[in-house]
Amino acid sequence: MQGYIYPNEYELQWGLLIVLYPYITGLVAGAFILASLERVFNVKEVQPTYRLALLTALAFLLVAPLPLLGHLGHPERSYEIFLTPNRKSAMAMFGFVYAWYLTVVLLLEVWFEYRKDLVLRAQAAHGVGKWFFSALTLGATDLSERSLRFDDAAGRLITVIGIPSAFLLHGYVGFIFGSVKANPWWSSVLMPVVFLFSAIVSGIALVLILYLVTTLFRSRPVDMPCVDKLATFLFYAMIIDVSLEMLDFLHRLYESEESIGILSQMISSRLFLSLIVLQIVIGTLVPLVLLGVTSPALRRGGVARGSEELRRLIYLVTAVLVEIGIFSIRWNVVVGGQLFSKSLRGLTVYKVEVLGAEGVAITFGLLALPLVILWVLVKVLPPWPDVEARSA
Amino acid sequence: MRDEGRAPAAAPAPAAPEPLNRRQFVEAALKACGAAAPLLVAVIRIPAAGGQEAAGGVEAGYDPTGHYYGMGVDIEKCIGCGRCVAACKAENDVPADAAHFNTWVERYVIEDNGEVTVDSPNGGIDGFPPLESERGMLRSFFVPKLCNHCANPPCVQVCPVGATFATRDGVVLVDEKYCIGCRYCIQACPYGARWFHPTKRVAGKCTLCYHRITRGLVPACVEVCPTGARIFGEVEQRATPLARFMRMNDVQVLKPHLNTKPKVYYANLDGEVR
Numbered sequence: 001m002q003g004y005i006y007p008n009e010y011e012l013q014w015g016l017l018i019v020l021y022p023y024i025t026g027l028v029a030g031a032f033i034l035a036s037l038e039r040v041f042n043v044k045e046v047q048p049t050y051r052l053a054l055l056t057a058l059a060f061l062l063v064a065p066l067p068l069l070g071h072l073g074h075p076e077r078s079y080e081i082f083l084t085p086n087r088k089s090a091m092a093m094f095g096f097v098y099a100w101y102l103t104v105v106l107l108l109e110v111w112f113e114y115r116k117d118l119v120l121r122a123q124a125a126h127g128v129g130k131w132f133f134s135a136l137t138l139g140a141t142d143l144s145e146r147s148l149r150f151d152d153a154a155g156r157l158i159t160v161i162g163i164p165s166a167f168l169l170h171g172y173v174g175f176i177f178g179s180v181k182a183n184p185w186w187s188s189v190l191m192p193v194v195f196l197f198s199a200i201v202s203g204i205a206l207v208l209i210l211y212l213v214t215t216l217f218r219s220r221p222v223d224m225p226c227v228d229k230l231a232t233f234l235f236y237a238m239i240i241d242v243s244l245e246m247l248d249f250l251h252r253l254y255e256s257e258e259s260i261g262i263l264s265q266m267i268s269s270r271l272f273l274s275l276i277v278l279q280i281v282i283g284t285l286v287p288l289v290l291l292g293v294t295s296p297a298l299r300r301g302g303v304a305r306g307s308e309e310l311r312r313l314i315y316l317v318t319a320v321l322v323e324i325g326i327f328s329i330r331w332n333v334v335v336g337g338q339l340f341s342k343s344l345r346g347l348t349v350y351k352v353e354v355l356g357a358e359g360v361a362i363t364f365g366l367l368a369l370p371l372v373i374l375w376v377l378v379k380v381l382p383p384w385p386d387v388e389a390r391s392a
Numbered sequence: 393m394r395d396e397g398r399a400p401a402a403a404p405a406p407a408a409p410e411p412l413n414r415r416q417f418v419e420a421a422l423k424a425c426g427a428a429a430p431l432l433v434a435v436i437r438i439p440a441a442g443g444q445e446a447a448g449g450v451e452a453g454y455d456p457t458g459h460y461y462g463m464g465v466d467i468e469k470c471i472g473c474g475r476c477v478a479a480c481k482a483e484n485d486v487p488a489d490a491a492h493f494n495t496w497v498e499r500y501v502i503e504d505n506g507e508v509t510v511d512s513p514n515g516g517i518d519g520f521p522p523l524e525s526e527r528g529m530l531r532s533f534f535v536p537k538l539c540n541h542c543a544n545p546p547c548v549q550v551c552p553v554g555a556t557f558a559t560r561d562g563v564v565l566v567d568e569k570y571c572i573g574c575r576y577c578i579q580a581c582p583y584g585a586r587w588f589h590p591t592k593r594v595a596g597k598c599t600l601c602y603h604r605i606t607r608g609l610v611p612a613c614v615e616v617c618p619t620g621a622r623i624f625g626e627v628e629q630r631a632t633p634l635a636r637f638m639r640m641n642d643v644q645v646l647k648p649h650l651n652t653k654p655k656v657y658y659a660n661l662d663g664e665v666r
Contacts, residue, residue, distance in 0.1 A: 004498075004510035006537075006584030010491040013575040013588060073573015073593030080553040080572060091576050092552040181650055182546060182582035342584050343666045345510055 003346025017067035029170035030203015045229035051383030059374035184259035231295035283325010459561035462655035464623035472534035476613035483612035494598035539598035540654030547577035
């Protein structure tokens with residue numbers, strides 16, 4: 001502690017679990033927007049990752065409410081958000097936004113996308129498997145040309161609805177923070193937009209990692225045009241994200257409101273590692289340089305043309321760095337917003353516990369859980385283009 | 393004319409159930425939704441307006457519509473003894489530690505060079521240690537703080553379930569049986585007036601001693617203040633101690649630019665106080 005903080009500020013209210021929440025919803029929104037690139041914007045190169053991106057979004061969305069529930073003082077009362085929502089509260093809409101996104105967007109889109117596969121697998125399977133896959137088809141077993149065309153059209157329509165929904169999902173999370181006028185670190189009209197673009201960045205990076213790692217484990221050749229395209233989009237999304245963050249930063253600096261003194265102090269002391277080192281240098285500048293040089297973003301074939309193997313390695317490293325950077329962004333927003341006193345006279349500290357309800361162990365568990373869910377989803381709904389081609 | 397509504401007898405019964413066409417499906421779905429709607433309405437409990445004050449522990453017969461409460465604080469009168477803090481903790485079952493306060497006292501020291509030092513050791517509950525300033529002291533004063541019972545309370549706005557609410561007599565309360573413990577209200581309060589109860593796992597705050605004021609008593613902090621630095625009363629009525637205090641002094645509120653419309657009014661407030 002340094003300077004003066006209100007006595008009620010000794011305890012930090014929103015810890016690691018609340019850092020996790022925008023991080024995970026960001027991955028969901030980002031992965032979905034990546035999927036929509038192929039579906040709606042006809043970026044054919046990224047087709048091999050379309051289904052993987054969809055399943056990734058679904059797996060992470062299923063986990064997204066868990067950190068929130070775990071953080072509540074009374075999780076057993078959480079259903080009140082649905083029953084008696086306070087319509088004036090930004091947070092009250094979470095349940096509805098979440099339910100909309102899960103049921104109307106993701107589950108429906110996955111179902112339409114996989115219906116044909118499910119029917120084929122139900123026909124081929126025996127016993128429990130047959131029963132299971134038949135149940136997943138929801139009885140819609142028509143594989144006629146016309147109904148497959150309908151599947152495709154429906155999937156496209158849902159994606160068109162899904163893009164603004166993904167924007168809503170994560171922009172909304174940004175609004176929860178950006179609308180707190182009591183907190184000068186959060187209160188910013190740019191917050192939802194910054195959240196959104198950092199979400200897109202994190203989603204693309206995640207799918208890139210998952211694609212590279214899974215092809216490695218499946219000993220399949222990597223579709224280089226696909227990963228080149230992913231790297232290119234990652235670069236573009238990062239440029240927009242960085243520009244927005246710079247705008248926010250410059251705006252604060254130039255306006256120089258009464259909070260500027262304590263915020264500068266916080267950045268140069270408490271947030272030095274997580275903001276300057278992890279978010280800006282490791283998570284942004286290094287990846288931008290690596291991608292700028294190797295990916296075809298700036299010049300067809302890359303500025304310095306490396307071998308495919310080298311490029312894959314660089315993409316993988318870059319994507320991991322980007323994920324670290326985006327996690328740091330969430331940390332800097334959520335924890336940073338509570339490290340300075342609202343008296344603007346002092347700084348406090350956040351001590352992370354390792355075990356305990358909101359500790360590091362639980363956090364890693366919650367980060368691993370979506371990967372486990374994804375593994376199950378992949379078993380039930382194989383997203384691999386080669387398998388898809390065979391089953392067709 | 394009784395035969396009018398009868399279906400034509402010639403229509404043969406279908407041999408096997410036909411699959412639903414789209415229109416039939418939509419009709420059936422809408423009917424199902426219609427049937428489910430009353431159930432949903434029955435489940436959603438709409439809190440009755442009259443029931444709100446009951447959460448604060450009010451006796452029957454009290455009429456909240458006849459009151460609108462606030463508090464005045466005369467900074468020149470506060471001697472920093474901390475009795476208000478102790479009384480509040482005892483009266484309202486506030487955890488005894490140094491991180492949970494409904495009310496606390498801050499000491500401001502402004503030195504000759506303009507440097508400001510603020511402290512509030514243990515919320516000021518045991519008073520303050522002597523000042524040891526090497527430089528010359530320009531001025532020093534104590535500022536009692538508490539929930540401002542804002543007329544435009546951001547904490548009430550953000551509560552996702554409506555567990556925190558403003559009563560009709562102008563007091564911001566928390567329904568402990570309803571609060572889900574998300575702590576958004578703590579984040580939204582610009583004054584640091586809210587805290588999280590470590591065992592009840594709900595948000596805690598100053599109630600203006602609602603259980604006392606609705607019985608015609610004054611809040612505990614007002615009751616014990618030896619110098620009369622705190623003035624409790626009606627904001628909108630003319631012949632009350634608070635109204636007189638507001639007439640006789642230049643009063644200010646904290647962080648007015650946030651438009652929270654606080655109802656704790658300070659006399660002789662220094663510009664350094666946030």
